[in-house]
Amino acid sequence: MRLETAFTMDTSSIKYGRGATREIGHDMEELGCRRVMVVTDPGLRESLPVAVTMEALRGRGIDAVLYDGARVEPTDRSFREAIAFAQEGRFDGYVAVGGGSSIDTCKAANLYATHPADFLAYVNPPIGKGLPVPGPLQPMLAVPTTAGTGSETTGTAIFDFLEMGAKTGIASRALRPVRGIIDPDNTRTMPRMVAACTGLDQLTHALESLTALPYHRRPAAEHPRLRPAYQGANPISDIWAARAVEMIARNLVRAVEHPEDDAARGEILLAATYAGIGFGNAGVHLAHGMSYPVSGMVRDYVPEGYPPGHPLVPHGMAVCLNAPAVFRFTGPAAPERHLECARRMGCDVAGARPEEAGEILAGALVEIMRRVGMPNGLAAVGFRPEDVDRLVAGTLPQHRVTKLSPRPAGAEDLRRLFLDSMRLW
Numbered sequence: 001m002r003l004e005t006a007f008t009m010d011t012s013s014i015k016y017g018r019g020a021t022r023e024i025g026h027d028m029e030e031l032g033c034r035r036v037m038v039v040t041d042p043g044l045r046e047s048l049p050v051a052v053t054m055e056a057l058r059g060r061g062i063d064a065v066l067y068d069g070a071r072v073e074p075t076d077r078s079f080r081e082a083i084a085f086a087q088e089g090r091f092d093g094y095v096a097v098g099g100g101s102s103i104d105t106c107k108a109a110n111l112y113a114t115h116p117a118d119f120l121a122y123v124n125p126p127i128g129k130g131l132p133v134p135g136p137l138q139p140m141l142a143v144p145t146t147a148g149t150g151s152e153t154t155g156t157a158i159f160d161f162l163e164m165g166a167k168t169g170i171a172s173r174a175l176r177p178v179r180g181i182i183d184p185d186n187t188r189t190m191p192r193m194v195a196a197c198t199g200l201d202q203l204t205h206a207l208e209s210l211t212a213l214p215y216h217r218r219p220a221a222e223h224p225r226l227r228p229a230y231q232g233a234n235p236i237s238d239i240w241a242a243r244a245v246e247m248i249a250r251n252l253v254r255a256v257e258h259p260e261d262d263a264a265r266g267e268i269l270l271a272a273t274y275a276g277i278g279f280g281n282a283g284v285h286l287a288h289g290m291s292y293p294v295s296g297m298v299r300d301y302v303p304e305g306y307p308p309g310h311p312l313v314p315h316g317m318a319v320c321l322n323a324p325a326v327f328r329f330t331g332p333a334a335p336e337r338h339l340e341c342a343r344r345m346g347c348d349v350a351g352a353r354p355e356e357a358g359e360i361l362a363g364a365l366v367e368i369m370r371r372v373g374m375p376n377g378l379a380a381v382g383f384r385p386e387d388v389d390r391l392v393a394g395t396l397p398q399h400r401v402t403k404l405s406p407r408p409a410g411a412e413d414l415r416r417l418f419l420d421s422m423r424l425w
Contacts, residue, residue: 001219002219002220003216003217003218003219003220004216004217004219004221004227004231004232005216006224006227007215007227007231007234007236007281008227008231008281009234009236009237009281010155010173010176010229010280010281011153011176011276011277011280011281012142012152012153012176012178012179012180013178013179013180014152014153014179014180014182014273015179015180015181015182016182016270016273017183017184018183018184018185019183020181020182020183021049021052021056021143021181021183021185021186022052022056023056024053024057024095024141024143024181025056025057025058025062027141027179027181028057028060028062028093028095028139028141029060029061029062031093031139031178032092032139033062033092033093033138033139034063034092034093035062035063035065035089035091035092035093036057036062036063036064036065036091036092036093036094036095037065037067037085037089037091037093037094037095037106037109038050038053038054038057038064038065038066038067038094038095038096038097039067039070039082039094039095039096039097039098039102039103039105039106040066040067040070040096040097040098041068041069041070041072041098041099041101041102042068042069042307043072043307044068044097044098044102044145045066045068047145047189048185048186049097049143049183049185049186050066050097053095053097053143054066062093064095065089065091067082067085067109069082069085070082070098070101070102070105070106071101071105072099072306072312073160073295073312073314073315074101074104074105074108074158074159074160075159075160075162076119076160076162077162078159079105079109079119079157079159080119082105082106082108082109083108083109083113083119085109086109086110086112086113087113087116089113091113091138092138092139093139093141094106094109094110094138094139094140094141095140095141095142095143096140096141096142096143097143098143098145098146099144099145099146099149099194099198100144100146100149100150100158100198100315103142103144103149103151103177104157104158104159104169105157106140106142107151107157107175107177108157108159108170110137110138110140110175111133111137111157111170111172111174114137114138115133115134115135117131122170122172123169123170124168124169124170124171124399124400126397126399127161127164127168127397128168128170132172132225132226133172133174135174136174137174137175139178140177140178141179141180141181142177142179142180142181143180143181143186144180144181144186144187144269144272145186145187145190146190146194146195146198147187147190147195147198147199147202147255147265147268147269147271147272149198149201149202149272149315150202150205150272150273150275150276150277150279150280152177152180152181152182152273152276153176153180153273153276153277153280154175154176154229154276154279154280155171155172155173155174155176155229155280156169156171156229157169157170157175158315160295160296161296164296164394165293165296165297165390165394166292166293166295166296166297166395166397166398167291167292167293167295167296167315168292168397168398169400171228171229171230171400172229173229176280180273182269182270182273184262184265184266187265187268187269188259188260188265189259190259191304191305191306192256192257192259192304192305192373193303193304193305193306193314193373194305194306194314195255195256195259195268195372196252196256196316196372196373196374197314197315197316197317197320198272198316199248199255199256199268199316199372200252200316200317200319200369200372201315201319201320202244202248202268202271202275202276202316203244203245203249203252203275203365203368204284204287204288204316204319204320204323204365205241205244205275205276205278205284206242206244206245206248206271206274206275206278206279207241207245207323207327207341207361207365208279208283208284208285208286208287208288208323209233209237209241209275209278209279209282209284210233210241210242210245210278210282210337211285211327211330211334211337211338211341211406212232212282212283212284212285212404212405212406213232213233213403213404213405214232214233214234215231215232215233215282216232217232218231218232218403218404228283228400229280229283230279230282230284230400230401230404231282231283232282232283232404233337234282236281237277237278237279237281239278240274240277240278241274241275241278241279241282242340242344243271243274244271244272244278245341245344245345246344247267247268247270247271247274248268248271248275249344249345249346249364249368250267250346251264251267251268251271252368252372253368253371255267255268256372256373283400283401283404284401284404285326285330285401285404285405285406286322286326286329286330286401286402286405286409286414286417287319287320287322287323287326287327288319288398288401289395289401289402289405290322290326290391290395290414290417290418290421291315291318291319291321291322292394292395292398293393293394293395294318294321294322294378294381294391295312295313295314295315295318296394297383297387297390297391297394298311298312298313298381298382299311299382300382301313301381301382303317313381317374317381320365320369320374321375321378321381321421321424322378322417322418322421323362324362324363324365324366324421324424325362325417325418325420325421326417327358327361327362327365328358328359328420329358329409329417330358330405330406330407331355331356331357331359331361331362332354332355332357332358332407333405333406333407334357334406335354335355335358336354336357338357338358338361339352339357339360339361341361342360342361342364345361345368346364347360347361347363347364366424369424370425376423376424376425377421377422377424378418378421378422379422379423380423383422385419385422388415388418388419389415391414391418392411392414392418395414396411396414
C-alpha cells in the first residue's frame, strides 16, 4: 500500500473584531455579489446579528433575501428545502448567520444551486457517491453566532440522514466559505447549554486533530484531486489545534458561567476558528464518528436552551459524551500526543507513564464537562445498553472520520466504547 507523502493547508479568510458584521455589505460588494441569500434559523430571525447583516447588505444596494428555514441539527430534508429555495432564487452570493447548522445549510444550498445533482452525488461514501465537486461555488461568507463548530473555516456540511438514523455529510474544499466574520458581539446572548456544547465541540475538534493518524501514515489518494479534506495530523494543523486547546481550557468555564465577560467570550470564539483551521485540514476521528448515530437516534431528550418540543442531542454534546472513552482507547497508540494534549489543558504530566496518557486526558476532559453542566454519559440523554448495536451500526459507515483514528476500531471495540460512555463519573 502506497502511503501519503504530502498534505495541503486550506482555510477561509478571517475577519475578527467586535462590530465586524457591519462591514459585510462592503465584503460582498467587493466579491461582486448583487443578489444574496442570507441563511439563518427561526430562532435567530429577529436577532441583532441577522438585522445587522441585512442592514449592512442592503445599505450597499445588495438585494438580500432572508431564508430562515435552517434547522438546528439539519437533516437531508431541511437541506433539500434550502437547496430548492436557492435554486429558485438564482443568487450570486450567500451569507450564513448562525451556528454550524445554518452555516452547513448555506454550504449545501450553494453547492447544489451552483452544481445541480442528485442529492447523494456529493455525500460522503459509502452512504453517498462522494463525487468531487466539479468547480468553484458562488462566494459565501459565514457569520457564526455560536463559538464551537468552526464551520466558518471548513469544507464540510453535516446533516442527519433520516432513513439511516445517523449523521453523515459532504466534504470538499470547494464548500469553504470565502471568509468567516468572527464578531464577539454575536455570541453575547448564547444560552448557557449552547455555549457549553459548542465550546466542548471545538475542544474535541482540537484534541482529535492532534491525536489523529498522521497524514504520512494514511493511504495515498489515487490522484492529487482526490486527496481528502481530512488528511490526518500534520505540522501546520498541530499549531492551530494546540493553541485552541490552551485557549478553550483556560476560558470555557468562565465564558459559560459569565457570558458578560467579553474577553473570555472573545477568546472562545477565536479558539473555535483556530480549532476549525486545525481539524478542517487534519480531521477528527472516533469521538465524532460515534457522535453521529447518537444525534440521529435521539428519542425525547431536549436540552435546556435549545428549541422546545424538538428532541435532540446537540452535536457538541454527542461528541464529548463519547470522547473520554475514546481517548482512553486511543492513548496507547499515541501516548506522547495524548500527554501533550493534557499538558496544554493544564495537567501536570511530569513523570506520567505512557500507559497513563489516555486516562489523564480523559480525566481532564471530564472535569471540564462536569463544571459546565454536561449530562453524565449517554444514559443521561436516554440511551440504554440495548441501543449499542444500533449505535455501532451507525458508526461503522463513517469512514471519513473513523479511518483517522490512530488505533483501528472494529465493531467490538466500538461496542465497548459505547458501553463505557453510558456513565462518565
